Every structure is written in structure tokens, then in C-alpha cells.
Amino acid sequence: xxxxxxxxxxxxxxxxxxxxxxxxxxxxxxxxxxxxxxxxxxxxxxxxxxxxxxxxxxxxxxxxxxxxxxxxxxxxxxxxxxxxxxxxxxxxxxxxxxxxxxxxxxxxxxxxxxxxxxxxxxxxxxxxxxxxxxxxxxxxxxxxxxxxxxxxxxxxxxxxxxxxxxxxxxxxxxxxxxxx
Amino acid sequence: xxxxxxxxxxxxxxxxxxxxxxxxxxxxxxxxxxxxxxxxxxxxxxxxxxxxxxxxxxxxxxxxxxxxxxxxxxxxxxxxxxxxxxxxxxxxxxxxxxxxxxxxxxxxxxxxxxxxxxxxxxxxxxxxxxxxxxxxxxxxxxxxxxxxxxxxxxx
Numbered sequence: 361x362x363x364x365x366x367x368x369x370x371x372x373x374x375x376x377x378x379x380x381x382x383x384x385x386x387x388x389x390x391x392x393x394x395x396x397x398x399x400x401x402x403x404x405x406x407x408x409x410x411x412x413x414x415x416x417x418x419x420x421x422x423x424x425x426x427x428x429x430x431x432x433x434x435x436x437x438x439x440x441x442x443x444x445x446x447x448x449x450x451x452x453x454x455x456x457x458x459x460x461x462x463x464x465x466x467x468x469x470x471x472x473x474x475x476x477x478x479x480x481x482x483x484x485x486x487x488x489x490x491x492x493x494x495x496x497x498x499x500x501x502x503x504x505x506x507x508x509x510x511x512x513x514x515x516x517x518x519x520x521x522x523x524x525x526x527x528x529x530x531x532x533x534x535x536x537x538x539x540x
Numbered sequence: 541x542x543x544x545x546x547x548x549x550x551x552x553x554x555x556x557x558x559x560x561x562x563x564x565x566x567x568x569x570x571x572x573x574x575x576x577x578x579x580x581x582x583x584x585x586x587x588x589x590x591x592x593x594x595x596x597x598x599x600x601x602x603x604x605x606x607x608x609x610x611x612x613x614x615x616x617x618x619x620x621x622x623x624x625x626x627x628x629x630x631x632x633x634x635x636x637x638x639x640x641x642x643x644x645x646x647x648x649x650x651x652x653x654x655x656x657x658x659x660x661x662x663x664x665x666x667x668x669x670x671x672x673x674x675x676x677x678x679x680x681x682x683x684x685x686x687x688x689x690x691x692x693x694x695x
Contacts, residue, residue, distance in 0.1 A: 463554030492674035493647075495665040504662065504678075512600035519654070519662050519678030 363390060367397050371404055491515055571643050572694035574619045577650070579628045579636060580691075581614040584677070585684025598689055601675060605687065613686075619695070625651075632681045633657060636688065646670045648692045654679070670694045 367390050373379050374387045391397045452461060492515035497504055503520035582595060584607035594612045595602060602610050618626040625639035634656045641649035647667045654662040654676065661679065668674055673691035680686075 460550040460554060463551055463557075467554050467557045490669050490672050492666050492668040492672060494674075495649075495667065496663075498663040500660050500662070502661070507604070509601075509604045512604060513672075514601040514604050514675060515666075515668075516604065516675040516677060517662070517664055517666075519676070521661070521679055 364394060364397055367391070367394075368400055371397075371400060375401070375404055375408065571622065573622055574695040575622070575640050575643075575648055576617055576693045576695060577620050577626065577628075577638050578615070578617040578689075578691045578693070579630075579638075580612060580689040581616075581630055582687040582689065583609075583611045583613050583631075583681060583684045584687045585609045585682075587683065601673075601689070602687065605675075605677065607684070609684070610687070630654070630679075630686065630688065632679060632686065634661070634679060634686075636676075636690075638690070641665065642667075643670075643694060648694060650690070650692060652676065652690065666690075668692060 367387055370379060370383065370387060374384055377384075379387070391401055490513040491508065494506055494515065494517065497506065497517060499519055505516075505518040505520070507516040507518065508514070509516070580595075580598070582592075582598075582602070584602070584605060586608045588609050590609045590611060591599070592611045594615075595610055613631055616628055618628065620626045620638060620640050622640055625637055628636045628638065630636050634654060637653040637655070639651040641651050643649070644667075647669055649665065649667045652662075652664050652666060653660060656679070662676070664676075666674055668691070671691070671693050673689050675687060675689055677687040678685055
């Protein structure tokens with residue numbers, strides 16, 4: 361019974377030759393042994409014949425020349441890239457495509473968001489993230505310098521210990537701080 | 541809306557993929573139990589042009605400091621438990637206390653305190669990339685200055 365329902369849904373496309381060879385063969389085999397489907401096929405063929413006849417009769421009175429001229433004009437017409445993009449994007453939002461495109465988009469967004477976990481520092485090559493971020497520094501009254509060097513992704517906290525009076529007793533003064 | 545069979549299969553497949561990715565993301569973000577903290581203590585000076593071969597991996601970072609000579613004095617690693625702290629002895633009677641604070645976006649938050657005897661020299665809070673480092677320098681030592689490379693690896 362379920363087969364007959366499926367066959368009935370595909371019958372029109374079968375008669376129009378729109379199915380794959382395997383699908384056509386499957387329907388042909390079913391129709392050959394199912395009286396109800398044979399009857400449905402016969403009715404559809406009859407309907408198609410009637411429609412075809414009516415259309416042919418009607419077409420004799422239709423003036424096709426202006427139609428083809430309009431088609432040729434449309435073909436020759438130069439289209440901008442955004443018109444093409446708009447036409448293409450319209451196709452994306454048909455119900456059947458959206459049904460898989462939405463989960464795919466979610467999966468893609470999750471994957472992109474997860475990349476940082478799986479491949480640390482992937483954003484910006486060697487790593488925007490490779491830099492150390494200094495949240496706070498307390499040098500207890502001493503001078504301190506913070507240096508970030510972009511080529512080597514280096515963060516330096518430099519403590520200047522030679523406060524006034526602190527190293528008065530030192531035998532040899534320490535070298536000055538680095539020339540950043 | 542009744543979807544054709546193959547379409548339903550695709551929807552299911554992508555939902556499953558989304559779930560796997562989300563679950564993987566959760567797992568990847570899991571907080572580590574232990575972080576290995578490594579302190580490399582380097583003596584930088586202008587006495588000569590010696591560059592310790594053991595510091596090859598840090599050469600680019602050390603060259604930023606513009607000293608002529610770099611020598612590795614001590615290399616020490618300790619496993620620091622989550623929300624715990626460890627103390628590293630630094631030449632010159634100094635010590636460095638490193639405490640773990642957070643792990644987020646593959647970055648490790650460290651609270652670092654440098655002391656000389658009982659006297660605190662510097663307190664800082666830094667977030668470094670997992671397996672990354674930062675440099676803390678300045679304390680004078682043996683005619684040069686001490687440069688500490690502080691790195692952390694989540695286990």
C-alpha cells in the first residue's frame with residue numbers, strides 16, 4: 361500500500377522521463393503487477409494526451425514571435441554581478457535547501473568557534489593569542505616598564521630596582537635597564 | 541512540513557555533527573588539573589658577547605632586551621595544582637611565587653610575586669597562552685641583571 365502511495369507520487373515524473381533509470385525500472389516493475397497503479401498510469405496518460413491536444417490547438421493562435429524576441433533581449437541583456445548573486449541567493453532559501461543549510465550553518469559556526477580550542481593561536485597566524493596579557497602590576501613603589509614586542513610576540517615586565525637611596529652601599533652599580 | 545527521506549537524513553547528520561563539535565568544544569575547554577610552570581633564570585649583562593646555546597629557543601625574545609650576553613643560570617619546572625601555588629628559588633636570595641588563577645580560551649592566568657627575603661619586589665597578574673611565556677627582568681645580579689622566562693603548560 362505504501363509502495364502504491366510512493367509510486368503515485370512519482371508517476372508524473374516517471375511519465376515525463378524525469379526519473380533515473382533505476383527508479384524508472386522500479387516503477388515499471390511495480391506498475392506491471394499492480395492493477396491500481398496501472399489504472400492510475402492510464403488515467404495520467406489520458407490526461408496528458410488531453411492536455412497536449414488542447415495546448416496544441418491553442419498554440420496555433422498564439423503569436424510566439426514577440427515572446428522569442430523578448431527572450432533574446434533578456435539573453436543579450438548585461439547583468440550586474442549583484443543581480444546574479446541575488447538570483448543565486450534566492451535559491452538558497454527554498455524550504456528544502458534551508459532545511460539542511462540551517463543545521464550546516466550552525467555546525468560551521470560551532471566549528472569556527474571551537475578552532476581556538478583545538479588549534480590555539482590559529483587567528484592571526486602565530487598568534488594574536490600568543491601574547492601575554494598583563495592584568496595588573498604592583499612594583500611596591502619601584503619603577504616598572506611594560507614592553508610588548510610584536511615580531512617575537514614578547515611581553516616583558518622590567519623592574520628597575522635602583523630606587524633612590526636603595527643601592528647606595530652597592531660596590532658596583534648594576535647596569536642600566538635595557539634600551540627598549 | 542513533511543521532508544523527503546534523504547533530506548531528513550541530512551538534517552539528522554548535521555544535527556549530529558553540531559552535537560559532536562559542541563561536545564568536543566566543551567571537552568577542549570575543560571580545566572586542567574595541573575599546570576607545569578617553568579622558570580628559566582638568565583643572567584643578562586654587557587660583559588661579553590656570550591650567548592648560551594641552551595637559550596636558543598628564547599633568542600628572539602631575549603634580543604629585544606638589547607644586552608650583549610645571556611647565560612642560563614637555572615631552569616626549574618614545578619607542577620602547580622589547580623588554584624595552588626609554588627615557590628621558585630631565584631639566585632640572589634630572591635624567590636618567585638606563582639599561583640594559578642584561571643584557564644580560559646586556552647590561556648592560563650598566573651599571579652606572580654617576586655620577593656627578596658621578606659621584601660616584596662613585584663606583584664603581577666598575567667594571562668599567558670598555554671605553552672606561552674612572558675619575561676620578567678630587572679633585578680641586579682653579579683654585575684648584570686636577572687631575566688626570568690616564565691612559561692606554563694596545562695597538563
